[in-house]
Amino acid sequence: MNEERIAGIEWEPERYELQVASQYHFNLNRRQFFKALGSGIIVVLVLHDCEVLAQESGVRRGGTPGQRLPQDIGAWLHIGEDGKVTAYTGKVDVGQGSRTELTQVVAEELCLPVTSVRMVMGDTDLVPFDMGTFGSQTTPQMAPRLRRAAAAAREVLIDLAAAAWGVDRKELVAADGKVSHPPSKRSSDYGQLSKGQKITTAIPDDLSTTPPDKWKIEGQSVPKVDGRDFVTGRHQYASDMKLAGMLHGKVLRPATFHAALDSVDTKEAESLPGVTVVHDGNFAGVAASTQNDAKRAIAAIRAEWKSQPQPSGREIFDYLKKNSTAGDDRSGHSVGSVPEALAAADKKLAQTYTVAYIAHTPLEPRAAVALWEGDKLTVWTGSQRPFGVRTELANTLRIPEASVRVIVPDTGSGYGGKHTGETAVEAARLAKAAGKPVKVVWTREEEFTWAYFRPAGVMDISSGVRNDGTVTAWEFHNYNSGGSGIRTPYEVANQRIEFHPVESPLRQGSYRALAATANHFARETHMDELARLVKMDPLEFRRKNLKDARLGAVLDAAAQSFGWGKIKASPGQGFGIAAGVEKNGYVATCAEISADRAKGTVKLVRVVTAFECGAIINPDNLKNQVEGAVIMAIGGALFEAVEFENGRVLNPHFSTYRVPRFNDVPTLETILIDRKDLPSAGAGESPILTLAPAVGNAIFDASGIRLRSLPMIPNGLKQEA
Amino acid sequence: MAATIELQVNGKKLRANADPPRSLLSVLRDDLDLAGTKYGCGEGQCGACTVLVDGLPQRSCQTQAGDVVGKPITTIEGIEQDGKLHPLQQAFLDVGAMQCAFCTSGMIISGVSLLRRNPNPTPAEIVRFMDGNICRCGTYPRIVAAISNAAKMLKEAAK
DSSP: OHHHHHTTOOSOTHHHHTTOOSOBOOOHHHHHHHHHTOSEEEEEEEOOSOEEEOOOOSOOOSOOSEEEOOBOEEEEEEEOTTOOEEEEESOOOSSSOHHHHHHHHHHHHHTOOGGGEEEEESBTTTSOOOOOSOTTOIIIIIHHHHHHHHHHHHHHHHHHHHHHHTOOGGGOEEETTEEEEGGGTEEEEHHHHTTTOEEEEOOOTTOOOOOGGGOSSTTSOOOOTTHHHHHTTOOOOGGGOOOTTOEEEEEOOOSSTTOEEEEEEOHHHHHSTTOEEEEETTEEEEEESSHHHHHHHHHTOEEEEEOOOOOOGGGHHHHHHHTBOSOOTTTOEEESOHHHHHHHOSEEEEEEEEEOOEEOOOSSOOEEEEEEETTEEEEEEOOSOHHHHHHHHHHHHTOOGGGEEEEOOSOSOOTTOOOSOHHHHHHHHHHHHHTSOEEEEOOHHHHHHHSOEEOOEEEEEEEEEOTTSOEEEEEEEEESSOSTTOSOSSOOSEEEEEEEOBOOSSOBOOOTTTTHHHHHHHHHHHHHHHHHHTTOOHHHHHHHTOOOHHHHHHHHHHHHHHTTTTSOOOTTEEEEEEEEEETTEEEEEEEEEEEETTTTEEEEEEEEEEEEOSSOSOHHHHHHHHHHHHHHHHHHHHTOOOOEETTEESOOSTTTSOOOOGGGOOEEEEEEEOOTTSOOOOOSSGGGSSHHHHHHHHHHHHHSOOOOEESSOTTOHHHHO | OOOEEEEEETTEEEEEEOSSOOBHHHIIIIISOOTTSOOSOSSSSSOTTEEEETTEEEEGGGSBGGGGTTSEEEOGGGTSBTTBOOHHHHHHHHHTOOSSOTTHHHHHHHHHHHHHHOSSOOHHHHHHHHTTOOOTTOOHHHHHHHHHHHHHHHHHHHO
16 A cells, blocks of 8 residues: 555655654645656655644643654655746745745745745645644744755755766855856756756755854845735635635524534525525535525524533633642642742732633634535635644545645634634535535624634632742642643742643633733732732842743843833833743733723833744744734733623624724834844744733732733723722 | 616726625625625624725625615725735835735725825824724734825825
8 A cells, every 4th residue: 555655756765764654644636746746856854753742722632742743745845947946834824924934944045036936835735744833833843844945955956066067066056046156157047957857855864054144035024925915905815715606605503502403494494596405413504606595594494402501701710610620740840849838938929810711803704615526625714724624524524534635825814713624614514515616704703602712711829939039939720721831930949830621611722822821911910919029129029030041131121121110100100011931932021001090991001022032034024923912912911801601602793892903002112132043933922921911010000909810901990999 | 586786896887786685795705706805794893894985985894785886986906006006005015014914905995095085194093093993913003104104105106
């Protein structure tokens, strides 16, 4: 079987056989794809036993955090005879700028302008397997991979030129899409060098790539690739796709969460002209030639649901603590003796912090278009996990993965909220029944209700501190929201840190930075409370307990730029500071607010953010990500919360679920620290961490009111007092 | 019987079926292949579906197609003229005023309409005018900067 599969691929087998144990993952389409690439240079990579940390999400299935990657072979890069460079990746662009960044990486190593490189992203028939776009892994994992693939191709081109001209390869220079030999003034462009040959190469181990201090294209603020398509409305998102004969699909939604379909009568819907009705297991849906017809048909279905009583928002935090399990070992951490340290502490503090369920609300709701051609299914969808959606489709439709192709066009955002393939499955099931392509686009209400949420959580902290400001005891329990960012970056001799999973009443999952936001809110608020307890300046207090130089550097940078300690707050004005680290992104925030206790209003006036994530690949894109994360954080910090009662969401609209708008944006200042000596880390998530505690600490500074629940002022400051 | 209406979109006369009554958004996207105008919420709260009707910004998800017969409609596809970007489109690119860009069509249409009625808006005026448009990626400060820059470009061009 393996032999047969390998037959179509033309490179020496022993190279990767040494590395690859057994399970090949490629299929007929992949083989055809390799053939279709034609001649030129193909850089292949063998992923061997590569454990990629699966991002911890609120959903736990008792497995290990890592998941074994399929042993897959794919092409990372192709240089055609026409000199066109195409790079392939399973990562997708949901607005974080990965397409631009990865294009820069390839262009850098091949010494080409960015316009000469095309990225093929998130097409499961064309790109090597990828776990998905999450966990800030595109920059630390995919960028080095493509950098090396491009460098490998460059070395092959130099070898080809050396052989063709009979010269020493050391005398050859690759630049501007050409290999040149300055002594003899010979040069040849990339396409010509590979003409008539089909060369496949793996990436050698001893390959050197350009160091950050020598970067010419990386390190630059290259504007968004294909930007013109977005400002002219030409870019086709999945929800914009239109195929010949395509129908619009709609799905019957349960009356409440966890409701079972008791009985369903589809007779009336079926009698409507041009309507396909599907009732299959717990799924009922329709397809019709217009959205209106589909809506009418769904309304004509009579269904009875069986619901169970479910916890509501007002009791959620009690529920989470009562239903929690023992500490999860994976994120657990214990050092010294917390009880002894607490007994010996000059001052002690025990407090509880909470965060609400919030919704991602990507502006493009979930969308998919499904097309069956015989047994072959192709689905265009907006997802952060094209291969995950492929598996979901294969499993639910009981067809081989090899028969499924998932294509993810650059998508209208995700923020961790598009890891699943709901619309893909719905559209595929309906299209199968209708015998025509079907598009399913969720309404905003569906997106607010039937997607998944950032987990709600409860954090209990018990701490001890000496009068000189040394934190001596730190006990931290997180219920439900997760283990990301749960460890304290401060030096504390006695610690006990535990995450307690809970079976969540609402469907929950990943979200930008996950539980690190909740854990940082609790920790950095508590640190502020401890600083007040020992009458120390909050910055000085943090500095006293901190050894991590990178975290210290962002703290100092934010404080200096803000004028911390130099400016005095006037009445009603408050300053707050917070710092944190997650996935090698170091962030510190200083916030200024003005509060009117009589009116109960709080205005966020100014936010200074310092961020460091190693060598910066694209400064303006990074700045954009930091600004965006800060603005998104304002919603979760101040007013966003999913309200729910007995299995129903009460605020599934933008009119009732408030997200940050133009008017909510304070004066922003963003400081980026470029560490060319450190590997680049992802930055789509970590800049979100410290806004909430900095703002909460500023509110306390202004008003003396300590807010320990996110969102902090859904109804203004007064009600919370 | 299907009721066919004629709409004037981006300077062209286009026919669409409007029986039963349908939103302008649905007609633009599903019938006229003008998918640059986006569905974001269907309740006029996010601004992704904004188009110009008679030069004024209107939420196409809240507009019945039958109500705008005979009125000039401009969508994002009609902002670029003869292959030349509108200064605001160019400013969006220059400033990097987008991430996922799903809100961009509605932002540009709203911004163009602001610049037509107020060629010299202050940042506060831009914020007030644009507050009905949501960008979940949080590029608001960049959008304000892009509109300010476009105002300058338009003034330069008028000299």
